[in-house]
Amino acid sequence: MTRTTHKRGGAFLLEATLPEEIFVPEMFTAEDRLIGKTAEQFLHDRVLPHTEAIERGDHALVRQLMLQAGELGLLAGDVPEVYGGLGLSHMVEALIAEKLNFQQSFALTHEVQTVLGALPLLYFGNHEQKSRYLPKIASGEWIAGFALSEARSGSDVLGMQTRATPSSDGRHFILSGEKMWITNAGIADLFTVFARTGEKEFTALLVQRNSEGLSLGREEHKLGMHGTSTRRVVFEEVKVPRENVFADGMGHHAAFCALNMGRFRLEAGAVGGLKQILALCASYAKQRKTFGRPIGDYGLIRHKLAEMAAHIFALESMVYRLAGDLEEAFSGIVPDSEEAPTRYRAAAEEFALECCAVKVIGSEVYSYLADEAIQLHGGYGYTEELPFARAWRDQRLLRIGEGANELLRIAVVTQLMRRGQTGILPLWQAMAEAESANRPLVAPAEGKDALATIADAADGAKRSALLLLRELTQREEPWREAQEIVAAIADVIGAAYGLESLYLRCLRCLKLTDRSAEPLLLSAQVAAIAYADTAYRAANYAVASLGIGMPMSANRSLEKAMEALRLNAWNPMQLRRRLAEVVLEADGYPNV
Structure with missing residues (x-):
């Protein structure tokens, strides 16, 4: 079969990809690695020492850490320079996510800020809206939230009931409804809210935290991710200025595009979290002795260590291959041009199939290997003295968030069939x-x-x-x-x-x-x-x-x-x- 003239999502299944067409992490430049090192040092020097406080729900501390991350440029990678960001490549942004992951609550707060909070606006907003809000998000001055899920429409996004109705004078949209499971809710200054504006029309609205009629529910008592703020957000006839509305009639596309990028970025983070877990497992296997021998000498322990290394290698290979493809898809977009929303949407949707597949694989690998790490450490692994119980609890969200894995498996085939049809x-x-x-x-x-x-x-x-x-x-x-x-x-x-x-x-x-x-x-x-x-x-x-x-x-x-x-x-x-x-x-x- 004749090869496609440029990469298309799903085409990998139909034709041969050449090795020189993919990105591998061994290709990172010294400058790229320095950025990754900055993220790694920030995690180890400023975040991990405060893990106990973060896990207790000290959201003021998390906000302070996000501001510090912003000062180092760790929130600005996705934002173009014209809007106060750094405009980093998708490969380097994946590397930052990888290096920040081992404190998963902080990593999720970071992902919502940089991906779900920033990208719908970047992709679909107008120049004035982006100029007003993206610099604040990139610096950490403002914390962003992504308000999509509802009690009766988790994976069924198009079933949402929150409504935005134009006011009689045409100057506002009146927003009413309730969003659920909203990460960063307790510390967010700006919510990107998705609402129904017609029978089949959906719109995105930028809603500031101090808007009259906006209120928050209590903090959710979750299995994991204890350090994130997760609340309901209630809108009771909130007046949203028309100039804060974007993606009018296209809000569902803005949400889906951001979720695609979120799936990819979460699994980039999984690579880093699993590398940290493997390092701890290797150290323990060398030090812990039973029957006079280090447990690392035993075949079944070696089986676990090898499975960890191999699965990390495979996930890393897929994540950075996908990062390179995304970088190519997004190349050449002028972020403040009139055609930017059309180009951004096409780029963010191009590799949706691969984003879904990698999210399913990565989240399930994280679950499997976090469990194996507990098993390798025996009784110690089952205690809160070591980080594995927290890692196991936190990673469990990955099979649910950004689309449940059952739904994404269906999406892999559905998207492929649609592209064929x-x-x-x-x-x-x-x-x-x-x-x-x-x-x-x-x-x-x-x-x-x-x-x-x-x-x-x-x-x-x-x-x-x-x-x-x-x-x-x-x-x-x-x-x-x-x-x-x-x-x-x-x-x-x-x-x-x-x-x-x-x-x-x-x-x-x-x-x-x-x-x-x-x-x-x-x-x-x-x-x-x-x-x-x-x-x-x-x-x-x-x-x-x-x-x-x-x-x-x-x-x-x-x-x-x-x-x-x-x-x-x-x-x-x-x-x-x-x-x-x-x-x-x-x-x-x-x-x-």
Whole structure:
């Protein structure tokens, strides 16, 4: 199939991506790394020492820390220079999120400020609105909130009941309704509020905290994220000046675009939080002794350490590949031009599928590895003396926030199908040709045995996903009603993205560095076993659920696709043991 002339969201499934087309974290410049180091030092020097107070709900302290972060430029990356920001790349913004994550309450406050609070206005607001508010958000002078969710319309955004009605004199909108689960509510100076203005029209409004008729509920008593302020926000006929209204009739698009970026940024943070967890686990495994030996000597502990390192490597590979694609999509936008909203919307929607897939994978990996860290530490891990109980509680939100994972699995397939139906992607042609060996879906492996095996698995996962999509669309019943099958296919698609990202990062890095390739290849191989197993299990579930309508050729193709990384391809125990040695030698995540 002819390659697309520029990257399109979802196209990775239909064609081969070349290694030189992706960004990998090994490409960061010295200046980029200095910004990341600034964020890391800020976390360790100014935030983590106050963890106890933050977790007690000292929101005045959190506000002070946000102002300090603003003074260092850590809130200004997404805001263009013309509006008082730094205009950093998506890759560097992901790096900042990564470095700030280990205090997850502060990290979530930061994410709402810089992504959900700033981006709807940046993408859809007019020049005057952006000039008035974005400098305050970028500096930390004002704290931002994002008021979207309601009690009866969490994931069903279009079911919101909050209404904004023009006043009789046309100078205001009268806002009435109630928003729920609003992060930063207790410290926010400015809320971006989404409201219904017609039967199917939605609008965004900038509402200042001191507006008459705005009130807050009590702080929610949450499982985790104890350091964030989370309250209901009630609007009782609040008069919002017309000049504070933007995205008129397009408010749902403003919300969805911000959520796409939020999903990506949350999982960039997950990379950093997991690296910190692994470092603590490696240190404990070397110091803690049982039966006269460090527990790091034992096979099952090494299994956990290797799984952590491999899954972090895979998530990191996907996050920064996506960051590079987003940077390309947003390049060339003039933020204060008349066409900026149209260009911003197109860019923020382009890789929505990948944002959803990475969010699902990253949030579930965080959950799995935080739990494993508790297990590795035994009784100590179950106490509040160590940070793992807090990490486990806090990460649990990630599978719910920015769209529940069940919804996002459906969205992965829905968005892909929509792009095929509208002609953006040649999806139906790809489904028809999925079994053709003459149609490469993965870049050549260049004769490297380990990488060739990963490439085969990535190619097979792609073909399996396309074949399953073909069979799904041929069902007599509406395919959207078969949610279990749709979710399984989404898992195959996500695994395909992960496998190819592993493979492409290895190819790219082997050309970038003269360092030993062992940590790189070990991490990729161990992660590839897990991702291939995910693809194989999910695809088999989908095949079984599709029933007798699934042709035998598709079954054979599925078998061939997955046998490349069956457990008899490599010795997974030996791979994990050697990777664990590398982790212990590095005192944490190995520098690949």
